[in-house]
Amino acid sequence: MVNQKIAAKFKTFSTSLKCPLCQESLDLVQYKSLLCPNRHTYDISKHGYVNMLNHSAKSRYSKTLYKAREKIIMESELFDPLHDKISAVIHDYFAHSSTPSLMLDAGCGEGSHLKKILEKSGIGTMTGVGVDISKAGIEQAAKNYKNELWLVGDLAKSPLADQSFNMILNLFSPSNYREFKRILTSKGIIIKAVPRSGHLKEMRNSFYGSNENNLYKNDEVVSLFRKHFTLTDTIHVTDVRKMDESKLPYLVRMSPLSWDSNQAAIHSFIGRNSGHVTLDADILIGINK
Numbered sequence: 005m006v007n008q009k010i011a012a013k014f015k016t017f018s019t020s021l022k023c024p025l026c027q028e029s030l031d032l033v034q035y036k037s038l039l040c041p042n043r044h045t046y047d048i049s050k051h052g053y054v055n056m057l058n059h060s061a062k063s064r065y066s067k068t069l070y071k072a073r074e075k076i077i078m079e080s081e082l083f084d085p086l087h088d089k090i091s092a093v094i095h096d097y098f099a100h101s102s103t104p105s106l107m108l109d110a111g112c113g114e115g116s117h118l119k120k121i122l123e124k125s126g127i128g129t130m131t132g133v134g135v136d137i138s139k140a141g142i143e144q145a146a147k148n149y150k151n152e153l154w155l156v157g158d159l160a161k162s163p164l165a166d167q168s169f170n171m172i173l174n175l176f177s178p179s180n181y182r183e184f185k186r187i188l189t190s191k192g193i194i195i196k197a198v199p200r201s202g203h204l205k206e207m208r209n210s211f212y213g214s215n216e217n218n219l220y221k222n223d224e225v226v227s228l229f230r231k232h233f234t235l236t237d238t239i240h241v242t243d244v245r246k247m248d249e250s251k252l253p254y255l256v257r258m259s260p261l262s263w264d265s266n267q268a269a270i271h272s273f274i275g276r277n278s279g280h281v282t283l284d285a286d287i288l289i290g291i292n293k
């Protein structure tokens with residue numbers, strides 16, 4: 005049984021979506037499915053998300069990883085400085101707007117970043133839409149957060165209509181700038197977060213030793229970003245937090261860094277770390293050209 009409130013939300017925003025197979029528009033039928041004129045059908049799942057992938061994507065991003073990610077984002081303060089800065093930017097752009105607006109989180113994972121940022125921005129007229137290729141991530145997001153729209157989808161063949169989003173968030177996640185430009189309104193805002201060299205350095209040092217560097221070089225990212233968008237600001241956020249020891253295993257589990265590390269390195273990080281963890285990122289803010 006599809007939740008009627010969620011179905012109503014999909015009805016309201018169906019014009020912002022499109023069929024990823026034939027690019028036609030979608031309508032909500034019988035309060036349970038999105039249907040295009042060529043009869044491609046996408047059902048609202050019982051958890052309240054819509055799967056718009058036409059194939060199943062293999063991913064190493066598992067339920068365990070997403071549970072850990074939710075725990076760190078929602079219950080530790082690690083990402084608070086990032087959320088605060090981004091929310092302040094969104095507030096500046098949208099606080100005086102009385103018209104409804106849509107914000108996409110492209111590569112939202114289990115949705116906690118989007119949830120936190122929407123809450124902190126406090127823009128009552130803004131609705132969040134999270135898209136990720138991982139069904140495990142979107143299912144968790146839809147179970148936890150009922151005010152947003154959640155879609156399993158491929159950003160390269162996205163189920164989103166032209167010029168339908170006022171804002172795109174793209175946090176620590178790959179970009180598809182051509183798609184982002186297409187779905188953003190003219191003068192729409194994009195906020196992209198990329199890690200800097202100090203990001204989670206305590207964990208990386210434990211896994212790889214302290215000699216590795218150049219892992220995160222943002223010059224190329226910035227220059228590619230500027231090709232597509234007018235870069236209006238770059239905000240550098242750096243912060244060191246003491247993390248409760250009970251949360252460190254979750255930090256390890258949420259990170260793809262741990263995939264290639266042996267168990268001994270992981271245990272040594274959790275065991276000997278003083279509990280300090282560094283957040284170090286650049287936030288790029290751009291306007292659609």
Ligand SMILES: [Zn+2]
Nearest residue numbers: 023026040044
């Ligand atoms: Zn279709």
